[in-house]
Amino acid sequence: xxxxxxxxxxxxxxxxxxxxxxxxxxxxxxxxxxxxxxxxxxxxxxxxxxxxxxxxxxxxxxxxxxxxxxxxxxxxxxxxxxxxxxxxxxxxxxxxxxxxxxxxxxxxxxxxxxxxxxxxxxxxxxxxxxxxxxxxxxxxxxxxxxxxxxxxxxxxxxxxxxxxxxxxxxxxxxxxxxxxxxxxxxxxxxxxxxxxxxxxxxxxxxxxxxxxxxxxxxxxxxxxxxxxxxxxxxxxxxxxxxxxxxxxxxxxxxxxxxxxxxxx
Amino acid sequence: xxxxxxxxxxxxxxxxxxxxxxxxxxxxxxxxxxxxxxxxxxxxxxxxxxxxxxxxxxxxxxxxxxxxxxxxxxxxxxxxxxxxxxxxxxxxxxxxxxxxxxxxxxxxxxxxxxxxxxxxxxxxxxxxxxxxxxxxxxxxxxxxxxxxxxxxxxxxxxxxxxxxxxxxxxxxxxxxxxxxxxxxxxxxxxxxxxxxxxxxxxxxxxxxxxxxxxxxxxxxxxxxxxxxxxxxxxxxxxxxxxxxxxxxxxxxxxxxxxxxxxxxxxxxxxxxxxxxxxxxxxxxxxxx
Ligand SMILES: Nc1ncnc2c1ncn2[C@@H]1O[C@H](COP(=O)(O)OP(=O)(O)O)[C@@H](O)[C@H]1O
Ligand SMILES: [Mg+2]
Numbered sequence: 097x098x099x100x101x102x103x104x105x106x107x108x109x110x111x112x113x114x115x116x117x118x119x120x121x122x123x124x125x126x127x128x129x130x131x132x133x134x135x136x137x138x139x140x141x142x143x144x145x146x147x148x149x150x151x152x153x154x155x156x157x158x159x160x161x162x163x164x165x166x167x168x169x170x171x172x173x174x175x176x177x178x179x180x181x182x183x184x185x186x187x188x189x190x191x192x193x194x195x196x197x198x199x200x201x202x203x204x205x206x207x208x209x210x211x212x213x214x215x216x217x218x219x220x221x222x223x224x225x226x227x228x229x230x231x232x233x234x235x236x237x238x239x240x241x242x243x244x245x246x247x248x249x250x251x252x253x254x255x256x257x258x259x260x261x262x263x264x265x266x267x268x269x270x271x272x273x274x275x276x277x278x279x280x281x282x283x284x285x286x287x288x289x290x291x292x293x294x295x296x297x298x299x300x301x302x303x304x305x306x307x308x309x310x311x312x313x314x315x316x317x318x319x320x321x322x323x324x325x326x327x328x329x330x331x332x333x334x335x336x337x338x339x340x341x342x343x344x345x346x347x348x349x350x351x352x353x354x355x356x357x358x359x360x
Numbered sequence: 361x362x363x364x365x366x367x368x369x370x371x372x373x374x375x376x377x378x379x380x381x382x383x384x385x386x387x388x389x390x391x392x393x394x395x396x397x398x399x400x401x402x403x404x405x406x407x408x409x410x411x412x413x414x415x416x417x418x419x420x421x422x423x424x425x426x427x428x429x430x431x432x433x434x435x436x437x438x439x440x441x442x443x444x445x446x447x448x449x450x451x452x453x454x455x456x457x458x459x460x461x462x463x464x465x466x467x468x469x470x471x472x473x474x475x476x477x478x479x480x481x482x483x484x485x486x487x488x489x490x491x492x493x494x495x496x497x498x499x500x501x502x503x504x505x506x507x508x509x510x511x512x513x514x515x516x517x518x519x520x521x522x523x524x525x526x527x528x529x530x531x532x533x534x535x536x537x538x539x540x541x542x543x544x545x546x547x548x549x550x551x552x553x554x555x556x557x558x559x560x561x562x563x564x565x566x567x568x569x570x571x572x573x574x575x576x577x578x579x580x581x582x583x584x585x586x587x588x589x590x591x592x593x594x595x596x597x598x599x600x601x602x603x604x605x606x607x608x609x610x611x612x613x614x615x616x617x618x619x620x621x622x623x624x625x626x627x628x629x630x631x632x633x634x635x636x637x638x639x640x641x642x643x644x645x646x647x648x
Pocket of ligand 2: 155156157276277
């Protein structure tokens with residue numbers, strides 16, 4: 097019901113470097129369990145921030161808070177300088193600018209691949225069907241999925257499904273992409289095709305926040321790596337430093353365990 | 361089984377022997393099943409036909425000449441059942457969906473609606489359909505409200521609609537709730553509003569899953585439109601009743617039963633097929 101429109105974004109003047117995403121001292125609890133305990137994050141345009149951390153450290157919760165799927169208890173989240181934690185802000189309008197890809201793909205099983213992709217452009221952005229489909233096909237073409245356009249998702253491999261999910265998020269030209277362990281549900285063989293797709297997005301300058309356990313991939317795409325533990329960012333920095341020469345014993349411990357699991 | 365395509369390898373001698381054995385086993389099983397069916401049904405028929413009351417039963421329930429005579433009247437009544445079923449189905453779909461949506465809504469502002477819908481469903485699911493028909497059919501005209509119909513057909517059908525909407529609402533609600541929340545999360549993160557998510561993502565999947573129980577309810581509805589005959593509406597059952605009371609012969613009831621079966625058996629077969637297919641699809645989706 098608020099009058100806030102897209103024009104409200106980017107309140108600072110031109111020439112300043114407002115980060116696309118600015119998370120400031122965000123807290124979140126589920127019942128008595130404190131899941132986020134003062135997380136701060138700044139993601140400048142065209143950069144990639146990678147979140148690492150053990151299962152349950154709060155990576156998914158942080159991403160869901162940014163996308164307003166979960167409401168924060170305290171702190172602020174800004175998108176292009178605009179406070180999106182303000183209750184006056186229309187969450188649907190905010191989500192239109194943020195793409196999110198999930199661990200479990202979450203394609204719509206009752207819709208063909210192309211219809212999965214054109215749903216949001218058509219219904220949310222009012223793009224006419226023929227134009228939405230042409231754009232969707234062009235995207236599928238670019239990611240080597242053109243021959244799957246008329247298939248139902250359950251006919252696709254996991255890797256293909258996840259790439260379609262990425263294309264589906266791209267179809268609304270998001271300002272920011274959130275990726276939550278997008279390869280964790282995949283066979284090792286299929287992981288690479290999805291990671292290649294994400295790398296391609298990075299090459300095109302997409303601003304992204306990525307939660308992952310793939311450390312090799314993290315060091316390739318990250319501009320900043322944040323290590324989360326128990327809802328706090330314990331260590332952050334360049335991928336070289338955090339992943340190969342961590343200061344914190346907890347970070348070192350976590351990386352050793354990941355290494356032992358054969359993921360480095 | 362026996363044909364071999366161009367690309368398929370020739371089966372080995374051992375495989376051919378196994379196939380022959382399997383074929384023999386299948387033939388034997390069919391034979392046993394067929395024979396036992398004949399024996400059981402034959403025994404039942406013999407029991408009925410040789411019972412001391414059979415000649416009288418045959419005369420009062422299976423008088424085919426009389427049956428043919430009353431067929432047009434009963435069929436005429438059945439047409440009313442069919443018409444009412446079609447009209448009721450449309451109304452039930454609308455009302456049932458409205459109730460299901462009200463009950464599954466989470467918005468705080470809709471709390472009163474949610475409570476109202478819950479009370480409605482509890483009420484109409486808990487009272488026998490026949491009682492609802494009697495109460496509406498005789499109660500509403502007794503109120504003497506201006507502008508409210510006193511047509512028993514309309515009132516009786518309304519009563520059936522009220523009851524079935526409660527059943528259908530619950531079936532639809534279970535379908536809606538069975539769609540995993542991650543589907544909504546994905547839709548919302550694409551910028552779809554709550555309404556668009558419901559309309560384009562949740563409802564299409566939820567409804568598809570409950571097609572078999574909905575078809576079951578449709579068959580029951582067709583039969584239960586016969587209940588409004590208690591109000592004096594001349595449907596198939598009432599027509600049969602009129603004919604049979606004229607002659608003290610129950611063959612018209614058997615005719616009505618057969619007519620209902622002609623309608624319901626194909627429907628139940630279709631329902632069965634849908635159910636099996638839906639189960640197969642759900643099983644196929646378990647492994648990602
Ligand atoms: N909706 C929820 N309700 C209750 N607890 C939750 C919910 N979502 C997440 N949690 C809890 O929050 C903690 C962090 O979870 P999550 O953000 O998923 O971590 P990660 O993605 O790093 O594995 C976990 O202990 C989890 O049980
Ligand atoms: Mg997670």
